[in-house]
Amino acid sequence: MPPTPKNYRNSVEAELNHHAYMSNYQNILEQGHAPVMTKEYKPKLPRTFDKYLTPDELKTVVFNNPRIQLLLESMASNSKQTRKEVDKKAKEILNEIGLARNLAMIRWAGMCITTIGRRILSGVYVNEANIIRVRDKMGNLPILYLPSHRSYCDFILMSYICFKYDIEIPGIAAGMDFYSMVGMGSFLRKTGAFYMRRSFSGDDLYWEIFREYMHALVIDYHIGIEFFIEGTRSRNFKALVPKVGLLSMALEPLFMGQVPDIMVVPVSVSYDKVLEEQLFVTELLGVPKPKESTKGFLRALKKLDQKFGRMYVDFGEPISAKNFFGSNLDRIRHSNVAPYLQKLSKNEIALIKELGFEVVQKQQERIVITTFNLIAYFYSYNVFLNTRLSLEQLCNGVLILKNIFDRLGAHVAAKEKSINMDVIESIEIHSNILHFPTAGSNLELVRPTIQLNDVNLKTLKGHYLNAHAMQLAVSTVSLQIYINPCMFWVSGPALMILAALKLSNETSGKAFQKDELRLRIIELNEIFAVEFVIIKSREELEFIRNLETLSQLRVMQISDKILFTRNETADILLSSLVPFLCCYFQVIETILEKCADQDFNEKDLLVAVQQRIEAALTARPKYIHPYCLSLDNIKSALASFTQNSFVQQEKKANATKYRCHQTKLLSLRNNFLQYLQLLPFTINEYCYIISKL
Amino acid sequence: MATNLSSGSVVDGSLSKEVKSVIPRNRQDVLKWYGWGYKNAKFSFKNNSITFEGDQYTLGGQTLPHFTKWVEDQFDFKLSDIERYPNIPQEFPEPKRNVPFLESLQSTGILFSDKGEDRLVRCHGQTLHDIYTLWENSYERIPDLVIWPKNHNNVVNIVKLANEHNVVLIPYGGGTSVSGSITCPQNEPRMIAIVDTSQMNKMLWLDKQNLTVCFESGIIGQDLERELQKLGLTVGHEPDSYEFSTLGGWVATRASGMKKNVYGNIEDIVVRVKMVTTKGVLERECSAPRVSCGPDLNHVILGSEGTLGIVTEVVLKVRPLPPVKRYGSLIFPDFESGVKFMREVARRRCQPASVRLMDNEQFRFGQSLKPVSSWFHSAIEKAKQAYVTKIKGYDLSMACAATLLFEGEAEDIQRQESVIYEIAKKYKGFPAGGTNGERGYILTFVIAYIRDFALNHQIVAESFETSVPWDRCALLCRNVKYKVKSECERRHIKNFLISCRVTQTYDAGCCVYFYFAFKYVGIKDPVGTYEAIENAARDEILACGGSLSHHHGVGKIRSKWYPKTVSETGVGLYKAAKNELDPKNIFAAGNLIPNEHDHHTKAKL
């Protein structure tokens, strides 16, 4: 059950006292606070049993699971393999998956983290009050830790922190890319990982075994489970639509009545800067990520003389899955037949999906908005206004934004008292993106030095961009990914302003009905559901909340009708949508021009859009933003058009084909055009700035 | 209301197993349309001897000279090789068409047929009356449509549409009913659709930990057992009709299997059952072994004889296949000693999987079914007969036999055997070997073919059964035989056979099974006559403390006694349930409650 508007506001308000909130954070790298890796480790266990299974016994439990036995039996009788051979195969799979923790390795790794961390970070900040709240609630329920995922450091950090706070280190679902790294695979396993393949399709045995392993972890094992609900590291630092696969595997035992409840803990991990930053940027532009290799990892370590600022970790309030599902959870329904013979219904999967969204929501609420997020935002806004920023103006701007974000309910790292220091320090850390070229000069984008000499053309995900486009793209995408974390807070209000702008325009500035606004927003939400992780069931709640916030910010005057008054706050909020509006518009244009009456696949479209933008960049065209080159953006546009049937999707054996619905798409194009025309910004200024660099 | 209709199944469909049945959808391709069993299996008279054909059975291809003699002696006539089996009709009563129903049904994609032959072969069960009417081609009313649902959801759809359009539905399993329960009601003005369950025969799941299995209701006994035995398991429910009768039929009639002592009767084996009614799905929502939750509604479904809804899925207990199976037989000087033996076995609760006691007529009849074999073997048989008469001094015209089937672990069987033989000794019984016992059980499935052969030679034959408290068992057998004899004499029927056996034992009583046959040459209305005599016998049974039925059910032919058996209050309760679950009476097979308007049993012959 999603929270009602009332208690939602309360929980946000409760934390409006940011000063108090941020002061709960303790830097655990500080002398005297770092975990003593040699201490006796007697962690609090999430569950107590009469007898605790060893990791090997856990594998045996899974192997003996009747469903697995059934499958092995039928495999042996339906194929040429003998029972012995299939059993062996199953055991190999279990060994590939299974936990095998080693405390000595954990201690050693922890010491490394402290040492390296102290060198490259200015601190790992943990919200102590909240982690202790979680620890106090543990003891008799399976627990799922679901952290946001922005960096591989998430893996390491969680275990380190658990060790520090005497919480049992959870089993961490890790991708096979680590498994295949020499040495790394077994290292991570020893520090708590278990492995999962990315694609289960085609291998029934693997899938079934993994599923049962997950069940056994939840039902029979005494440690928590950690996995990333977003499925992968979000390359663009925006929240990703939650994946339900692992979550439903983990929750199945609750539906089947095998555990009384499951405690779900959203964990928010925020970074001033992640190690993978530039990798992500090039990946977003279509240069594929190098296959994880130990060598690559070591090379990455060399980079470690850079500064990465702070990391923040906050454990959200544990969600009782049972309470969340409320009366929708019908366990009696499943009590008639042995659990292993059952599957969840579509409705139940939908419930789990809602919980997934809730978790992402809760993660986002606690992701710290860093000073650089606000700097990037404010800089970008000023590009649209075609104004330059001195340090002083920048600091002022950051404070204006801090004010707005405080009101929206975000946790902002920047402090008014030390704003100058905060800003300078941030720019120092991100000097590869923004800098003040000389003392007293204005803030500028950095012209990136990129070598893409070893790019393998065959593995390119999109179009092979020319150097000019690439440079432009790298610098703007680097900037944009730091604006993106703000989107969680501003996309809702911004979309509302966009709708109001249009309504106001249609009524020549007069007030309009609330319902009209609501209808427009529903329409926009449908288009941007994937981009901004909008779930239908929260729509009304968000509508009310945003309306209220905007009225506090004096953007809306609410009587029986609504009057929209444009002010600077409105413009600031609105500016955040520009890259997305441009991108969606360009994707539509490309489809209509290139693929109007033929089938196309995803790659065709990625290449076509990138080509189009590349060609347009030199010509100071309308409604182009270099962020349109980001493949993630194009993909989510396509996903949105498919979901809303502007484009039809046809899944074939090994390829997915698309075909556009021309008349529908045309009307969407016109809609977007109207929105774009109303924006009070000079959108193509970016291209100009870069070309001057 | 029907909440579980919408919630759908929780079971992972990928675990279900399609079962290839020995009986095709077009059942007449493999089964006799005019009688019992496989098309190719039958008794016939050739070269002066009766032979049995049918490669499905061990007796197949054997010549039976003793049996030939037994028939000729018993009914006092000479067999001829003329065969009078009927030809399948080419014309059929026009089907009634409820057009809106047919149109909606069409749109569901569920398979159906209104071909005459499909309708005819499903208009009847296996009572003498059913078969005789077929031979005479005198059905006035046959079903108008045959529908083949493929799963529970199909059935839900069918029932919904039928209820909307007021179409009568008759659930049809194996058509082996011997109570008239499946026989098409002759005076039904509405369209009648047969819901043939044969295409819903999947094994939905198997739970080895709890030893339970879930099948769709249309699976026939032999398919069910074959599939489970492949996995080293058995349900162990073996009614004599189990080659052709279905799980749904067993539930709907409260069937009883030969090996109930080990595995239980159907009501002991069923854990859960799902029935689609016009008001929704009735199902006990719990798999726990026993519950105290008000009257057990499973028992509303069990024995409902197709009048309340359609059984779609059934969860059954399974058992590990017994490692050892052994037969035995006993001979007693007379029937009453045999009954005392049976009573003692029941008192000591030491029944093997099956123990059956045959009276003298059946004992001799069984002996006669021994095939000819080498002279050496027949010499031994002769010697054995001599031994039996001479050495023990038993009068062969009095002696009776019991057959035994043991199943279980070797040590357990050994123990059981010694107890049984010890008890037998007390009642002057002595062991007569495993082969005799085994033949008794093998013949079980062959005996049903005799009826068609008999009819061809103008002998009508039928069985009827009852259950009775121990103290009245011997008395009931005696009185019923007396009653049948005197009824025959009254009607100048000279050549007849009345015989009985005790087929099941319980703590408080037993099941008695009668065979009755007579040669009807010179009798105008043989079936009417047969039924009149059987009715007289049933009155006698009831008077002797016997029940209306131990396992065949009430159906139409015994419905006139139903009110007496369950009391008027009971009838009221049944009617209230019927009214609740099926207010429009679309499940109008007309079983259990006597139907004033339907004179099926008096249909023109």
Ligand SMILES: Cc1cc2nc3c(=O)[nH]c(=O)nc-3n(C[C@H](O)[C@H](O)[C@H](O)COP(=O)(O)OP(=O)(O)OC[C@H]3O[C@@H](n4cnc5c(N)ncnc54)[C@H](O)[C@@H]3O)c2cc1C
């Ligand atoms: C040779 C022979 C031997 C027999 N031996 C035995 C025996 O040993 N023990 C014994 O108990 N019986 C025996 N019977 C009787 C008969 O086989 C049983 O009554 C059997 O249970 C009927 O099953 P069926 O599938 O053939 O049902 P049908 O004859 O098709 O139907 C019987 C009744 O059940 C209803 N029905 C069938 N399927 C369903 C369903 N899915 N849902 C709701 N109602 C349904 C029908 O409407 C009908 O009222 C014997 C019959 C014959 C001919």
